[in-house]
Amino acid sequence: MSDSLRALSVTLVAEPKQVRSFTLTQWRIAELVPGDQGGGVLNLQLYMTERAAYRFNLTSPTPRLFVRAGFTGQTPKPDAITASQDVAAGWLDGEQQVLEASMPMAIQVWIEHYLARHGEAPMETRKKKRKGAGRSKETPTKEQPQ
Template sequence: MTRLANRRPLSVTITPQDKVIKGFRQRSWAVERLEPGDQGPSVVTLVLSLTERAAYRFNLQAAAPRLFIRAGHSDGEPHIDAVTASQDVAANWMDGEHRVLATEMPLAIQAWIEAYLVAHGEAPIEGRKKKRKGAGRARENTP
């Protein structure tokens, strides 16, 4: 059985969107185009990880699967430097004050991730661990 590649280059184009909210002008950024391939203004590589399989499955089962693009720090000019299909990874980026742009996941990428999950298996179900009787309690040491 041939191992399925876990990397895909993606071309991303973002555009500014100016909004006026309560009289104040605010600039936000949105993904204008995202397509498989290494041609375009910004190219990043989507890398699938075995440890994120549960997050990929969760994303694929959503009504509208998304890709998340890290575009520099939230207070600076956007600079695309990473992409993920894991909402957990995207949340960690946001906790680190990075700008994260979400966009619709192309069908070709959805099919590729599905094939990756089939080839590598679903993530193991995290169940509650049974405690041993008396575990976690202080014990008296009697000689």
């Protein structure tokens, strides 16, 4: 297997949730473990372009993995997994269900090793604008004789 690809087994569980007089079914990840011995097996692929997002996730108090599970309002069918909050946010914008779980320590170590091997992503900094740059300037015009 590639140094940027790992299999993870995902098990979902449905839990009834009472909201006022309605009972809703809320899905959550019951188990997420490295390996391919489970009900749903997904491949976690790391990308060079997402290194800054991986670092951000790893430095958070509780690193997470995000599972795309089909469209909102349908029974979840996990079909993708990521360690990037940016990718997960894109899935949410597309009205996809995104479930999250704590990142197993083995995956944290693997991502750290990936970042050490490929280098940290360069910090994105904004360039300072020169004073008045990008603004239209009023130019004095001579009055036209009427």
